[in-house]
Amino acid sequence: MASSKKRGKTAPKTGLIKLCLEKRMPLTKKRKLIISIIEKSSSHMDFEGIYREAKKRDPSIGIATVYRTLKLMREFQVVTHHSFGQEHKHFESPIKSHHDHLVCNECGNIIEFLDPCLEKLKLEIASRNGFRMQSHKLEIFGICKTCFKKI
Numbered sequence: 001m002a003s004s005k006k007r008g009k010t011a012p013k014t015g016l017i018k019l020c021l022e023k024r025m026p027l028t029k030k031r032k033l034i035i036s037i038i039e040k041s042s043s044h045m046d047f048e049g050i051y052r053e054a055k056k057r058d059p060s061i062g063i064a065t066v067y068r069t070l071k072l073m074r075e076f077q078v079v080t081h082h083s084f085g086q087e088h089k090h091f092e093s094p095i096k097s098h099h100d101h102l103v104c105n106e107c108g109n110i111i112e113f114l115d116p117c118l119e120k121l122k123l124e125i126a127s128r129n130g131f132r133m134q135s136h137k138l139e140i141f142g143i144c145k146t147c148f149k150k151i
């Protein structure tokens, strides 16, 4: 490996807020708090998780504020959401670089991965069909290592 200075993982702390400002999403102190929770989370938080975390940091935050902020973020396209085969949504910062997901059907654990061959293959499939790919999502469902051992 060449000496490329820790690329990728150094997203600036204000990244997502900056994106919201660029997209002209109206921000309040509470909205900023919710945005930073989503940005800093390494997992894929669902609504409940975000609400719990927000409440912990600012007890005056109500469930409606969290709901409205997430709705607004979706409208302004400043959040990525996945359903992972469940009824509720999981939220993730759109600034995070592209990756795909492995989802455990037993414990709900989510593993992120990026495979250059797969990425290339998807582009090839698209172009073979005269299709210009703009985005894609891949979710692989199954049983994780830990859960597999328990069976």
Ligand SMILES: [Zn+2]
Pocket (backbone or CB within 6 Å): 098, 099, 100, 119, 136, 138
């Ligand atoms: Zn991919």
Ligand SMILES: [Zn+2]
Pocket (backbone or CB within 6 Å): 104, 105, 106, 107, 108, 109, 143, 144, 145, 146, 147, 148
């Ligand atoms: Zn599992």
Ligand SMILES: [Zn+2]
Pocket (backbone or CB within 6 Å): 044, 092, 099, 101, 112
């Ligand atoms: Zn992810």
